[in-house]
Every structure is written in structure tokens, then in C-alpha cells.
Amino acid sequence: xxxxxxxxxSCADRPHVGLSELPSGTLARVVSVxxxxxxxxxxxxxxxxxxxxxxxxxVRIVGRGLFSREPIAVRVGTGTxxxxxxxxxxxxxxxxxxxxV
Amino acid sequence: xxxxxxxxxGPLIALVGNPNCGKTALFNLLTxxxxxxxxxxxxxxxxxxxxxxxxxxxxxxxxxxxxxxxxDPLTPDEQVTADILLGRRAEETQPDFVVCVTxxxxxxxxxxxxLSLKRLGLPMVVALNMSDLARRKGIAIDASRLSKELGxxxxxxxxxxxxxxxxxxAILDGIDKPTGARQAVEWHTxxxxxxxxxxxxxxxxxxxVGADRVEGLTLSDRxxxxxLQPVLGPLILAAVLFxxxxxxxxxxxxxxxxxxxxxxxxxxxxxxxxxxxIFKGLLVDGVLAGVGSVLxxxxxxxxxxxxxxxxxxxxxxPRAAFLLDRIMGSVGLSGRAFIPLLSSFACAIPGIMATxxxxxxxxxxxxxxxxxxxxxxxxxPVYALIISAFIPQRSLWGGLQLxxxxxxxxxxxxxxxxxxxxxxxxxxxxxxxxxxxLLELPAYHWPNLRNLMIGLWQRIEIFLTxxxxxxxxxxxxxxxxxxxxxxxxxxTGPAIQYSIAGHLxxxxxxxxxxxxxxxxxxxxxxxxxxxxxxxxxxxGTVYALSxxxxxVGNALTPLIAHSWSLPTALSLLAWYxxxxxxxxxxxxxxxxxxxxxxxxxxxxxxxxxxxxxxxxTYRIASLF
Numbered sequence: 001x002x003x004x005x006x007x008x009x010s011c012a013d014r015p016h017v018g019l020s021e022l023p024s025g026t027l028a029r030v031v032s033v034x035x036x037x038x039x040x041x042x043x044x045x046x047x048x049x050x051x052x053x054x055x056x057x058x059v060r061i062v063g064r065g066l067f068s069r070e071p072i073a074v075r076v077g078t079g080t081x082x083x084x085x086x087x088x089x090x091x092x093x094x095x096x097x098x099x100x101v
Numbered sequence: 102x103x104x105x106x107x108x109x110x111g112p113l114i115a116l117v118g119n120p121n122c123g124k125t126a127l128f129n130l131l132t133x134x135x136x137x138x139x140x141x142x143x144x145x146x147x148x149x150x151x152x153x154x155x156x157x158x159x160x161x162x163x164x165x166x167x168x169x170x171x172x173d174p175l176t177p178d179e180q181v182t183a184d185i186l187l188g189r190r191a192e193e194t195q196p197d198f199v200v201c202v203t204x205x206x207x208x209x210x211x212x213x214x215x216l217s218l219k220r221l222g223l224p225m226v227v228a229l230n231m232s233d234l235a236r237r238k239g240i241a242i243d244a245s246r247l248s249k250e251l252g253x254x255x256x257x258x259x260x261x262x263x264x265x266x267x268x269x270x271a272i273l274d275g276i277d278k279p280t281g282a283r284q285a286v287e288w289h290t291x292x293x294x295x296x297x298x299x300x301x302x303x304x305x306x307x308x309x310v311g312a313d314r315v316e317g318l319t320l321s322d323r324x325x326x327x328x329l330q331p332v333l334g335p336l337i338l339a340a341v342l343f344x345x346x347x348x349x350x351x352x353x354x355x356x357x358x359x360x361x362x363x364x365x366x367x368x369x370x371x372x373x374x375x376x377x378x379i380f381k382g383l384l385v386d387g388v389l390a391g392v393g394s395v396l397x398x399x400x401x402x403x404x405x406x407x408x409x410x411x412x413x414x415x416x417x418x419p420r421a422a423f424l425l426d427r428i429m430g431s432v433g434l435s436g437r438a439f440i441p442l443l444s445s446f447a448c449a450i451p452g453i454m455a456t457x458x459x460x461x462x463x464x465x466x467x468x469x470x471x472x473x474x475x476x477x478x479x480x481x482p483v484y485a486l487i488i489s490a491f492i493p494q495r496s497l498w499g500g501l502q503l504x505x506x507x508x509x510x511x512x513x514x515x516x517x518x519x520x521x522x523x524x525x526x527x528x529x530x531x532x533x534x535x536x537x538x539l540l541e542l543p544a545y546h547w548p549n550l551r552n553l554m555i556g557l558w559q560r561i562e563i564f565l566t567x568x569x570x571x572x573x574x575x576x577x578x579x580x581x582x583x584x585x586x587x588x589x590x591x592x593t594g595p596a597i598q599y600s601i602a603g604h605l606x607x608x609x610x611x612x613x614x615x616x617x618x619x620x621x622x623x624x625x626x627x628x629x630x631x632x633x634x635x636x637x638x639x640x641g642t643v644y645a646l647s648x649x650x651x652x653v654g655n656a657l658t659p660l661i662a663h664s665w666s667l668p669t670a671l672s673l674l675a676w677y678x679x680x681x682x683x684x685x686x687x688x689x690x691x692x693x694x695x696x697x698x699x700x701x702x703x704x705x706x707x708x709x710x711x712x713x714x715x716x717x718t719y720r721i722a723s724l725f
Contacts (some may be wrong), residue, residue: 033293041461043175047539049296050171052210056300062322063329063423071426071436071538073329075322077209080542082423082436087539 017095019074020088024061028093030076031055036089044090052076053091111152111160112278113194117182117218118202119211120168121416121543123230125149126260127202128165129555131270138559147454155274164196172217173290177457186221187288198276199225200269205235205242205257206544208312212303213296215251221288225253226272232257233265234546238319242312250306261549321544325420334424341417345408346512347505349401349481356400364393387580391638392573398482398634399564405478406447406560407553414548418443419540426538432520433527435459436538438468442519445475446512447560449686453693461537467526469693470703473686474519474679476512479633483677484511486637490662491670514678518710575628575635579642583624602627602643616676616715617669617723626682633682668722675718679711 016031032055033048053059053076062080063073071082118124129136132151149165166185167178174180181190188195201218203211215227229235229244248255256272259265291299307313328334368389375381412418418440426436437459445452452472459465476484488504495503579602588599598607606624613623621643629636637657644660661670681687687700694700 041537044537045293046173046296047170047175047537049293050173050213051539051541052213052300054297054300056304057209063325064331065423065427066331066335070430071423073325073423073542078207079210080321080325080544082419082426082538082540082542084426084430084538087537 014094014097016092018089019059019061019083019091019093020072020085022059022061022093022095024064027058027060027096029096030057030059031092031094033091037086044087048087048090051081052079058096059091059093111162112197112276113162113164114153114198114200114273114276115164115166115185115196116200116202117166117186117214118168118230119170119204119207119214121541122168122202122204122207122211123260124168124202125165126549126552127228127230127258127266127269128163129552130260130263130266132163134555134558136555153270153273155270157274159274161273161276169214171214172221172288186218186223196223197278198273199223200228200273201225202228202230202258202260205229205232206238206240208242208307209303212251212306213299215253216299216302217291219251219253224276226269227251227253227255228258228266228269229255230258230260233259233262240312240314243310247306247310250309261551263551319544321416324545325542328417328420329423334420338421338424341412341421343509345405346509347502348408349404349508351502351505352404353400357397360397360399361393364389364396368393382584383577383580387576387642388573390641391576391579392568393638393641396568398478398485398637399561401481401485402447402478402564403557403561405481406557409443409447410553410556411548414546414552416543416545419542422540423542428520432524433464434467434523435461435464437540438464441468442472442475445472445477448477448479449473449475449683450689453686453689456693463527466694466699467523469690470526470699471519471523473681473683473703473707474515474522476515476678477633477683479683480677482634482637484508484674486640486657486661487670487674490658490665491667511674511678518679522706522710576638576642579628579639583642606643615719616712617666617672617719618676618715619665619669621664622669622673629682630684633677636682668719671722672715672719675714676711679707679714681707681711 017028018036019028019030022028030053033045033053035042035045057077059074059076061072062075065071070085072085072088073080073082074088116124116128128149128151131153135154136149136151138147138149147167151163151165153161153163155161164185166182169179169182171179172183172186174183184190185193185196186199199218199221201215203215218225227247229242229247232242235242242257244255244257254272256268258269304313328337368385371389372381372385375384412421421443422436422439425439429436429438438456441452441455441459443452444455449472452475453469456465456468456472459468485508488507492504492507497503497506582602582605583600585600602624603620605627606620609623609626610618610620613626618626621640624643625636625639628639640661641657644657665673681704687704690700690703691697
């Protein structure tokens with residue numbers, strides 16, 4: 001089993017993107033969760049963490065809305081959540097190199 | 102609200118868990134029909150308590166706490182859960198024992214709450230719910246190993262199968278009510294780093310029990326690939342909603358005819374049996390004609406709730422919220438508002454109560470204000486009456502019924518006007534740039550028959566209680582108002598014209614004449630303030646009393662088809678789309694917003710819209 005810190009490091013030398021910019025179907029690993037805009041609700045980061053958007057977790061966008069590509073449906077671990085793009089942009093991810101669907 | 106009638110002697114057990122972990126199914130299985138649904142004092146969060154009779158003959162109280170992602174609440178629901186567990190609610194006793202319900206297929210998310218609960222120090226057991234699904238998915242969880250890793254007992258449960266909670270019941274049977282005073286629990290809100298640390302622990306445990314595999318695409322994902330598809334998804338949603346509304350009309354026809362025939366038969370039988378008296382008038386014209394004409398809509402309400410409950414239980418409802426999020430967003434609402442608004446199609450009161458899951462107060466207020474514009478099931482009797490009297494029963498292309506189509510159109514008008522009102526509301530005041538969605542899309546499940554039946558029965562009970570209490574009482578009052586004073590000797594018109602109700606109706610008719618309402622409709626609108634569907638019963642009573650002799654037992658539909666013009670009928674339909682008819686809704690808004698301001702604004706804007714819409718409808722329809 002991977003230790004958490006190693007998972008974290010495996011992303012260190014690779015480019016990070018906001019989850020909102022991740023192409024649909026691409027598997028990625030969460031690097032960090034934090035506010036990108038000071039106007040965003042302060043409890044957002046905590047709630048995202050509580051839902052399971054935590055460093056080291058695997059995420060994949062499994063659905064997108066028709067207009068503005070919003071909202072997005074994101075599989076995180078074994079659960080799925082609908083997020084708006086500003087919420088997704090708080091989550092930094094690095095795409096997994098090996099597996100894409 | 103009030104103290105449960107269950108004896109307080111047995112130990113109190115709380116069911117706690119993430120939303121969508123199958124907690125309510127487990128609660129239904131443990132307590133069966135021995136449930137009591139009320140509200141927590143001061144808030145409108147539903148409080149569900151039940152009794153479990155254990156094999157050894159003990160009574161155990163079980164409290165189904167609202168679903169929560171953590172013990173640090175962001176919604177009123179979660180607040181209740183956290184407060185009760187921490188012993189912070191004065192009028193609720195802190196539970197003696199906690200059953201933490203987890204979804205065995207989603208432990209990666211669910212175990213964090215278990216770790217938090219462990220820190221509370223209350224005695225607890227973890228229920229590995231949906232363990233059958235997990236096994237079928239190839240997730241083999243060794244309960245005894247998990248128990249060792251967590252340091253608390255773990256039992257496998259299947260909330261949707263009789264006998265699926267046997268091992269849990271065995272544990273609950275052995276719990277004793279602790280003696281001695283309780284200590285308040287110290288609770289420190291965890292930081293992001295704490296949550297992250299918990300997740301490391303969760304991964305370690307999952308690794309140890311061999312359940313840390315994250316599968317690729319699941320069946321739910323494959324269904325979502327179709328259902329959430331940008332073009333296909335909305336089409337499927339439209340088809341589902343349309344099917345529901347067609348079914349509400351088509352399937353209900355036979356039982357409705359049967360109820361109508363039964364009530365008419367009973368009325369005729371009693372009419373022949375009893376000698377003419379005040380009592381006979383009250384029973385046949387007041388109670389039977391009135392209550393019968395409301396009761397006849399029970400099949401439609403059952404069918405509507407049947408579909409809502411199936412959509413909810415299967416996991417499709419949040420997908421619908423996902424699909425509609427952009428449309429809702431365009432008028433400034435969150436996709437989350439969809440579920441309260443959909444509930445409002447059944448009744449605005451549970452809908453308004455369901456808005457508590459919306460975190461943003463402005464979003465919540467806007468959703469509350471438009472909820473009564475959703476076509477609630479109490480409008481259905483009125484719509485159904487007018488449609489069946491004035492819209493010909495005709496099949497259009499593809500076997501669609503014209504009547505069903507008109508009904509669908511009325512629902513759409515309600516939705517569109519709600520969106521327009523929301524748009525106006527949200528444009529006033531400072532616009533919030535960031536509206537949260539954060540909605541869980543749980544894995545699809547087959548709806549469970551037991552849960553469906555319990556849910557359906559609770560709705561039927563509410564409806565029948567209303568018919569038996571408010572509606573029955575109003576019918577009797579209305580009958581009295583419509584019968585007294587009796588017409589003077591030698592009077593030529595129908596008796597009701599000389600009664601109190603007749604005078605009241607005549608006065609209101611002046612106000613409503615510009616929108617085409619006659620005095621009978623104007624009278625019926627008065628008791629309709631208590632509950633919309635009462636207007637149908639009231640029309641039944643008014644026409645029963647104004648008809649002469651033979652017509653009394655006759656159905657209402659042909660009566661109004663004869664005596665109303667088409668513009669009047671359409672105008673009444675338009676009125677019912679908008680009018681603030683239901684006082685209990687306004688009372689709920691007062692309680693939810695804790696101010697008279699919003700119910701008053703709501704009543705005023707809805708009355709204005711109703712009058713304007715009816716006026717326009719009546720004038721335009723009169724041109725043809």
C-alpha cells in the first residue's frame with residue numbers, strides 16, 4: 001500500500017490543474033484543496049474535505065451539464081458529487097499518467 | 102414537537118450516518134410500523150422515533166437522526182444531529198448508544214464519520230449496511246478485522262431485506278440504560294489537517310481489511326453516462342416527468358370512479374333511509390357530498406407520491422437536480438432547490454421544510470417564496486374537476502390524452518412563473534456570485550418495496566387525517582353557513598341564496614365578477630383558504646344545496662359543465678395556478694422565516710398574480 005506522503009510526492013514534479021480544467025473521463029489525484037477566490041464561501045474548503053476531496057484521493061469527471069459545461073459530476077473515491085465550476089476550481093489535481101478512460 | 106408517547110424507560114439508541122447510507126431503510130426494518138414522525142422543537146427538522154421489540158421482549162427506543170457528513174454542521178439538519186449527539190439540546194436526552202450506519206460500498210467516505218463519532222466516547226456499533234451489494238461488487242469486508250482496526254463492534258446489515266438486521270438486533274438487545282449522570286462531551290472542530298489525517302487513517306484501515314480498491318467504472322457510472330448526457334439526459338427527464346403526469350390521470354380513473362360510485366351509492370341509500378331532517382341534510386349534503394368529492398382524489402395523490410418516492414429511492418432525483426442546475430442557475434437558484442421544489446408538487450409544506458438543505462440563506466428564501474407556485478396535489482382535485490368538465494376526452498397523436506396534456510401545461514405554467522418570480526427576487530438586492538451546489542449523486546438502487554409502502558402509507562395517513570379533520574370540520578361549518586338562515590316562506594330561488602354563505606358569496610362575487618367567477622365559486626373560495634382541495638368539496642356542497650330535489654345526489658362535473666362558461670372555467674384554472682389559497686403554507690413560511698414579512702409578501706404577490714392572470718385569461722377567452 002502506498003503511504004500518503006509518497007502519493008503526494010508522486011505529483012510534485014508534474015503539472016497541477018484545477019479540477020474544473022480536467023478533461024472528462026481523465027483520472028487524476030487530488031493535490032490540495034483551498035480557496036482560489038476570497039469571495040468564495042469560507043466553509044467551502046472544509047465541506048469539500050468532509051465530502052472526501054482530500055489530498056491523495058482519485059477523482060474523475062463523469063458528467064457535465066449542457067450549458068457552460070456546468071455543473072460537473074465528479075467521482076471521488078467511491079462516491080459521486082455534483083459540483084459547480086467555482087467549487088471544482090478549489091481542488092488542485094494532477095492527472096494520472098497511466099490510466100485514462 | 103412533543104414528548105414521544107413511548108415509555109422513556111428503555112435505552113435510547115441513535116441511528117447516525119452519512120446521507121444516502123440506507124439509514125432510513127434500516128430504521129424502517131428495525132421499527133416497522135411502530136414509528137412516530139414529528140418535528141424537533143423550534144426547528145422544522147423531521148424527528149423520527151420508533152420502537153424496537155427485541156427477541157427477549159424488551160422495548161428499545163430508536164431515534165433516526167438526520168443524515169450528516171460531519172459533526173460540524175453546515176445545515177440545520179446536521180445541526181440537530183450534532184447537538185443531540187453532543188448533548189446540547191435541552192429538550193432531547195443524549196442517546197445511550199449510537200449505531201453508526203455506513204454504506205459498505207462507500208466506506209472511503211463513510212468511515213471518517215465513524216472516526217469522529219468514536220471521539221465522542223459514546224458507546225457505539227458500526228453497521229456495515231448494504232453488505233449484500235458490497236459482496237456482489239466483489240468488496241469482501243472482514244467485519245471482525247474491521248472491528249479490531251476501528252476498536253468498536255462492527256456488524257453486517259442489509260437494510261432492504263427482512264432478517265437483514267438480526268445481528269444488529271442481537272447487540273441492541275444487550276444494551277442497558279447506563280446509570281449515573283452524563284457528562285457533556287468536549288468537541289473541537291477539526292481543521293483541514295485533522296480531516297486529512299482521518300483520511301490517512303481510513304486508507305490504512307481499508308488497506309488492512311482489503312477493501313481499499315477503488316473500482317473503475319461502476320454500473321452507476323455507466324447509467325450516468327446516459328442519464329447525465331447533455332442532450333439525452335434532459336430528454337429522459339422530460340419523458341419521466343411526462344409519464345408521471347399521464348399516469349396520474351390515466352391510472353387513477355378506475356379507482357376514482359369506484360370511490361365516486363361508492364359515495365353516491367351511500368348518499369342515495371342514506372337519503373332513502375332517513376326521514377327528512379336537519380341531520381339528514383348535514384349528513385348527505387354536508388358531510389358526504391363534501392368529503393366524498395375530496396376523497397375521490399386519493400388515487401391520484403397516491404400515484405403521484407408513488408412516483409416521487411420511487412424516483413427518490415432509486416437515486417434519480419439528485420440526477421434530475423444535476424440536469425436542471427443550469428436552468429435553475431439562470432434564475433439565480435441552486436440545483437439543490439430542485440428537490441424542495443419537486444416535493445412541492447406533492448405539497449408546498451414539506452417542500453418549504455426541505456429548503457433547509459440549502460445553505461445560502463438568500464437561495465433558501467427565494468426557493469421558499471416560489472415553492473407554492475409548484476402545482477401541489479391539493480390543486481389536482483380542482484384542476485381535475487374543471488378539466489374533466491370542460492376539456493373533451495380525446496386522443497391526440499401517439500395516444501396522448503388531451504386532458505393529460507392540459508394538466509401537463511398547467512404544471513409547466515406553474516414552473517415557468519416560479520422561475521420568473523425567482524428571477525425578479527434574485528435581481529433585487531446584492532447578487533451572490535458563488536452559489537454552492539455540492540450535491541451527492543448516490544449509486545443507483547432498486548427501490549425497496551417495504552420503504553415505498555411505509556412512505557406511501559405515511560402520505561395517505563396525512564391526507565386522510567386532513568380529510569377527516571380540517572376538511573370535515575370545514576364542510577360542516579360551510580353546510581351550516583349555507584343552510585341558515587332558511588329561506589323565507591314563499592321564496593323562489595335556491596335555499597342557499599338566502600343563507601349567510603349566499604350573502605358572503607354575493608359580496609365576494611362583486612370583487613370576482615371582472616374575472617368571471619359566479620357567486621357559487623366565490624363562496625367555495627372562502628373555505629378553500631384552509632386547504633385548496635376543500636374548494637371542490639365546497640362547490641359540491643354549494644351546488645348540492647342550490648340544486649332542487651332530484652339533482653342533489655348528482656356528480657358535480659356535469660353540473661358545472663352546464664352552469665359555467667368556458668372562459669369562467671379557464672379563469673378559475675388560471676386563478677388556481679397562482680392564488681395563495683392555503684393558509685397552512687403561509688403559516689409554514691412564517692415559522693421557517695421567523696417573520697410575518699415573508700408570508701405577507703407571498704400572499705400579496707400571489708394574489709396579485711392570480712387576479713391578473715385570471716383577468717387576462719377571462720377577457721381573452723371571452724373574445725372567442
